[in-house]
Amino acid sequence: MGSTAFETLFGGAAGGGKSHGQLLDALRFAVCYPGSRQLMLRRTMPELERSLVPASLRLYPQRIASYKVGEHQWRFQNGSVLEFGFCDAESDVTRYQSAEYDVLRFDELTHFTESQFTYLISRVRGANGYPKQVKSTTNPGGVGHHWVKARYIDPMPPGTVAEFDGGSRLFLPACLADNPFLRRADPDYEKRLRLLSIHDRRALLDGVWELDEGRYFTEWSPALHVVPPHPIPRGWRRCLTIDYGLDMLAALWIAQSPDGRSLVYRELYEPNLIISEAAARIRACESANEQIDCRLAPPDLWNRRQETGKSAAELFSECGLDFEKSDNNRVSGWLALHELLVPRRDGRPLLTVAETCRNLIRTLPALRHDARNPSDVAGAPHELTHAPDALRGYAATVREPAAPARPSAYDCEIGAFLSY
Template identity: 50%
Template sequence: MDVTLSPNPKQALFFRATTRFVAYGGARGGGKSWAVRQKAMLMALHYPGIRILLLRRSFPELRENHILPLMAQLRGIAQYKETDKAFLFPGGSRIRFGYCDREADILQYQGQEYDVIFLDEATQFTEFQFQALTACLRGANPFPKRFYLTCNPGGVGHHWVKRLFIDRLYKSGELPQDYTFIPARVYDNKNLMEQDPGYVQMLKSLPADLRKAWLDGDWNIFAGQYFPEFRQDLHVIQPFPIPAWWRRYFAMDYGLDMLAAYWIAVDHFGRAFVYRELYEPDLIISQAAQHILHRNGGESLEAWYAPPDLWNRRQDTGRSVADIFAESGIPLAKAQNNRVQGWLDLKEWLKPVRDESGSESAALRFFSCCPNLIKSIPALQVSSKNPSDCATEPHEFTHAPDAIRYFVAGRPLPAAVPLEPVQNGS
């Protein structure tokens, strides 16, 4: 069958890319959905017997963006089976459609094999879902094994997509040469520009953060970010010696999945500096206490803040987590746990202000030696259930900010300026 297509230059790059993982997009209106449909169709026609999976987050999105357009385009070429949610081609090729409304929905694909997977709007999927799907990309056949993603900044998967394709920061087992990113903006989509010039004007009229993400494809600012106040250049600073007379506090979030512990110093203006991080998983209570005391190194602290649930007593022993910490020499103080009020207070601490010299500053800043906190604060998203609250997913980004929320809720006091000079301490 002869198929004639007219892709724009960026779509053509997407069609020709041959690395194992190919991401396309970065801004709204770049022609991502069309490119996905055409690439899937071309591969099904070119490789008889190939198995293709195309996913979106919800079935209505899948139906409107892909199934219905392909039903029109493939009429007389391939047969759509409603029960299988798949197009069957005469040569035995198959394009199956899937969706994952919930995190666990991805498990339905366990054990299945596909030669090509398309993850449309990949930033709407969690990293766990993406990783589960990569295990399905296999097969003892000569067909290419490819994973195609389309994406815009924002969404629950923003940070793993950004890590892999924008920042190119790879973990063990991830090979840099396997990943290709093809940036595309609305200006690359000449057809849309001609057919709907008002779309560009709509993008230009958006609030600044949305405009930068959706029109410019800026991955450092994205829709749904809970703390747009956070700026790397403002809030992250190089470590400096902490004056001995500044007040020092400790705050933590603890569970078996993660101990996120922080030391914070407060100066005489009431400005806080997070100067030490302890971030470790899989520690039982006594181990966590030992690690904290070791990192504390005998420093005198005003308070040790922790969440109220650590005071819940176990029915079998009558003891609480806080009791065990106390027995280890850490007298925890119960922090307030009003989530919404705590997050709103943290926004106030992060907002840019002018200091006494007129320079831009903030009430809360982080030493660069606290990488997990620095990574997590901008990753938090607005809850879909309560716009004043933070989302609890991805869960991996909640531990460190929760600890800082407990510190803020403790209403820390400014340091008192000593009457006589005091030697600095670290």
């Protein structure tokens, strides 16, 4: 963990000494940089109390630091502080909104959502001149597997520091062989890992990141479903479908060919918009001569609001956007989306997505099965569901295509494919 990159992930197989290394690196930093502040996070407080806290009590010398149980902090004689924290709910990140840390440490990063991570790394700041870093450990799997893999595993080879907007990143693979102390103390640990299911064994023993078990849309393939923006013929119907809440507006523009092919050609993905702002942003995305044939929204937008006595649908209408109710049956909607994604006899799916629609491309393959209802999508992490929910509304409600038209080869519209 002695990395100098701004972000470092030490991840892979279980038993590689990841958490132990994280604690020792935190101890080294606290001693080397007097008055420094660090935050070490697990998803829940019980996880902290079962793992990091007792391990730190065994490792840290009492003559240079003392642990304050009520505050979950190690306080060092040189003024340094190591704080243990947690983020169970999405909103728990706000408990750290005024804090400043030199180093932020995530234990089991794949247990966190991407929105929690990106908010919390903004707390890494300060004018003391000390190194500012984010250091994380994890095993493959968990609700954050997809975004962690996309951030650290896919972009660069292991052990290579790569530069990105916002700072450098490094992935260090972990394996059981990295921890000879555990193998000597518990020689049967590896044998027990080999008794796990194939999926768990690949994640925990082999440290494999290419895990598909639990993925809802297994038919999704970037090679099949992601396409460059291209002209849309005038004879195609256009539809806007949205999922709206104050936490996120997800809007997708979809063009449907006469033979039933659908192209998601534009997206809008933006949080913290009241209805008038959301309507203005939607209208700004559409060109002046763009004909939208239908606008779909989930039925809950027709519920009357206590503060105004009007529904969200009525407020959108007052802003010039009239919506129809989409079919909100979750299971049948997801099944309809499966049908659009599965390749047909010609090898092509009925639905493709323009490569500019980055949030839909990011979130749709990350959806997992609901553990209690395998026919449904898991509702957590919630951040992943907004754009797919909008697409589900379209899939469940889409009409039968009109009779094939015969437009001129030149009768097409070169529209801008906007992505926000």
